[in-house]
Amino acid sequence: EIVLTQSPGTLSLSPGERATLSCRASQSVSSSYLAWYQQKPGQAPRLLIYGASSRATGIPDRFSGSGSGTDFTLTISRLEPEDFAVYYCQQYGSSPRRTFGQGTKLEIK
Amino acid sequence: EVQLVESGGGLVQPGRSLRLSCAASGFTFDDYAMHWVRQAPGKGLEWVSGISWNSGSIGYADSVKGRFTISRDNAKNSLYLQMNSLRAEDTALYYCAKSLATDAPFFDYWGQGTLVTVSS
Numbered sequence: 017e018i019v020l021t022q023s024p025g026t027l028s029l030s031p032g033e034r035a036t037l038s039c040r041a042s043q044s045v046s047s048s049y050l051a052w053y054q055q056k057p058g059q060a061p062r063l064l065i066y067g068a069s070s071r072a073t074g075i076p077d078r079f080s081g082s083g084s085g086t087d088f089t090l091t092i093s094r095l096e097p098e099d100f101a102v103y104y105c106q107q108y109g110s111s112p113r114r115t116f117g118q119g120t121k122l123e124i125k
Numbered sequence: 126e127v128q129l130v131e132s133g134g135g136l137v138q139p140g141r142s143l144r145l146s147c148a149a150s151g152f153t154f155d156d157y158a159m160h161w162v163r164q165a166p167g168k169g170l171e172w173v174s175g176i177s178w179n180s181g182s183i184g185y186a187d188s189v190k191g192r193f194t195i196s197r198d199n200a201k202n203s204l205y206l207q208m209n210s211l212r213a214e215d216t217a218l219y220y221c222a223k224s225l226a227t228d229a230p231f232f233d234y235w236g237q238g239t240l241v242t243v244s245s
Contacts, residue, residue, distance in 0.1 A: 017187075049230055051231040053232075055170075060220055060236065060238060061170065061220075061235055062235075063225065063231060063232060063233045066225060066231045072233060104169065104170055106170075106172075106231065108230030108231075113184065113186070114160075114172040115172065116170040116172065117169070118169050119170075
């Protein structure tokens with residue numbers, strides 16, 4: 017089973033700064049099968065990025081995804097107040113398993 | 126507007142059973158695979174189970190295999206999760222989630238979840 021490890025566990029930044037979140041897989045993951053979600057307290061997760069770099073419908077272009085193989089990155093170019101949340105990466109490996117990373121909490125500094 | 130509304134959660138004793146339901150609306154239900162994803166209190170997300178549009182392909186996480194059964198009724202636009210032999214570690218908020226495309230491995234819409242608490 018592929019394990020996804022996200023880093024850092026917590027990221028403290030200020031609005032307007034750039035955020036870089038990492039997701040590392042224990043084995044190579046097809047870029048087509050890597051996604052990122054945002055979850056705010058008391059809310060369901062929201063799909064941000066799929067296929068490693070494609071933005072989901074309605075997602076602002078300050079969110080971007082990149083990477084391949086075992087290393088993937090979610091970048092938020094300029095943080096808005098509403099971006100402070102927990103972010104999860106997710107992969108689809110051998111059917112039917114889908115696994116999530118443990119999450120990165122993005123907090124206001 | 127896509128809506129997913131879960132129900133059926135509650136407090137249940139270890140070893141007992143519970144059946145969760147998810148009522149879907151706002152999209153053509155039988156065009157999409159559907160999934161259950163859970164989140165233990167204060168913890169991360171865990172995929173539980175998924176079912177293809179026609180129920181031809183079904184999968185489970187190792188942690189629930191043999192105890193949980195996913196099903197769907199396309200005529201009723203509904204998804205179900207039968208949970209047997211419940212354990213304390215099954216305590217979580219259970220989300221119903223829709224696949225991004227017919228059988229895409231990502232989830233573009235989620236319900237608000239139904240809470241399952243397993244405790245004596």
